[in-house]
Amino acid sequence: MRLSGSAAGLQQLQQDHESGARKLAAVALSILRTTLEHLEDPISLNGPWWRKTCLAAWHLWKNGRPSMDAAIVSFLLLTLSEISTVLSQEIGSGTCKELCIQNAFDNIQHMIRSYTTRISQNLASHILSKDENSKTKRNRFTILALSCSSTIRECIVQSALASGAPLINIHVLESRPLFEGVSMAASIVSRFEALPIPRPQVRVTIFTDASVAQAAMEVDLLLLGADRIAADGSVSNKTGSLPAALMVHHMEPAAETIVVSEIYKVATEPSNQHNVENNEASEVMNAWKQNDKVKGLDIVQDRLESDDAGHGQATVNVQNVYFEWVPPSLINTYICENGLKTPEDFQRQAQWVSxxxxxxxxxx
Structure with a gap:
């Protein structure tokens, strides 16, 4: 069965290497919404319209972006549930049904947009609570982060303000190969400068990914997002997250590693059953090509692995893995849209998804 717009929608999800899981989930909902608008069958839970609706959602989940499918499937399921509830009621004309379906999509999209504020406020409350218990006034507060995320940015701002420290040091890893950390640093600066005076003094430092040990020195807080969460509390996030967590755990054991995420990123499979997303080598190599001090690039390019590589000839493989897992043993706290969570909460959520x-x- 071919659904109108489904192929283009899947391609959009597959080729988006910049958006996070939540944004891709919102995109998936928009694609499903457009697909339903092109269905010509009468709207009913008992006919082909409903089967095609569920099938379109299934394709977006299974064939869109596997590394981020936990959030995608959760929000698709929430939408299907809301549509099912609405259509189970006595509704008159097809036009009324269409309006109710549009409202269902709007409700879920509004919920998605609310998460950044809710999660960052919960983090601020957590920081305030810890500081009240310690009764120690901070002179400075140092945060380590990586990649680029509006949620992480807002969590940085709110946790910095909640700390009450007059000096805020923010360490950002450059996050190769697309250097999202540079965009993140700029976004953080703009966000702080938009705050009313008086505001804390903010110093943002960008570190190369290889210097994560230096970036972890003297940090009070490591903030990690999540593209998916396993039922045991393991978190899949941007590559570089595991070295950052290891360095903070080893070098600053008093620091807190906090994962901020909506609970709808919980997946049903354990971490060892998830596919590794290895992306285009060209994303890594583009930076080499722009630097005339890189020697031997021509040899590397000539020896890149291919099916027709000659026998006995050395080959080169360029890895570009976007995501890696951080085990729960390196995570102190999980903060979601409705408060602090534990792996037991994630197990219940995984069961709900199943x-x-x-x-x-x-x-x-």
Whole structure:
């Protein structure tokens, strides 16, 4: 069965290497919404319209972006649940049904947009609570972060303000190969400069990924996002997250490593069953090509692995893995949109996802 717009929508999800899991989930909802607008079947839970709706959602989940499918499937399931609830009621004309379906999509999208504020406020409350218990006034507060995320940026701002420190040091890893850390640093500066005076003095330092040990020195807080969360509390995030967590754990054991994420990024599979996303080598090599001091690039390019490589000839493989897992042993705290969470909460969420998949995708 071919659904209008589904192929283009899947390609959009597959080729977006900049957006985070939540934004991709919002994109998936928009694609599903557009797909439903092109269905010509009568809107009903008992006919082909509903089967096609669930099938379109299933394809977006399974064939969109596997490394970020936890958030995608959770928000698709929430949307299907809301649509199912609405259509189970006595609704008159097809136009009324269409309006109710549009409202269902709007409600979920509004919920997604609320998460940055809710999560950052919960983090600020957590920082305030810890400081009240310690009764120690901070002279400075140092945060380590990586990649580029509006949620992480807002969490940095709110935790910095909650610390009450007059000096805020923010260490940002450059996050190769796309150097999202540079964009993150600029975004942080702009966000702090938009705050009313008086405001703390802010010093942002960008570190190369290789110098993560220096970046971890004297930090009070490591902030990590999550593209997916396993039921045991392991977190998949931008490559560089594991070295950062290891360095903070080893060098600054008093520091706190906090994962900030909505709970709808919990996946049903354990971390060792998730696919590794290895992206285009060209993203890594582009930086080499722009630096005339890199020697031997022509040999590397000539020896890149390929199916027709000659026998006995040395080959070169360029890895560009976007995500890696951080085990729960390196994470102190999980903060979600509705407060602090534990691996037990994630296990319950994973069970919910499994049950909902059976309800809505069992017919596909």
């Amino acid at each position: 049950e909902q998949c059976e309800v809505y995708f069992g017919i596909c």
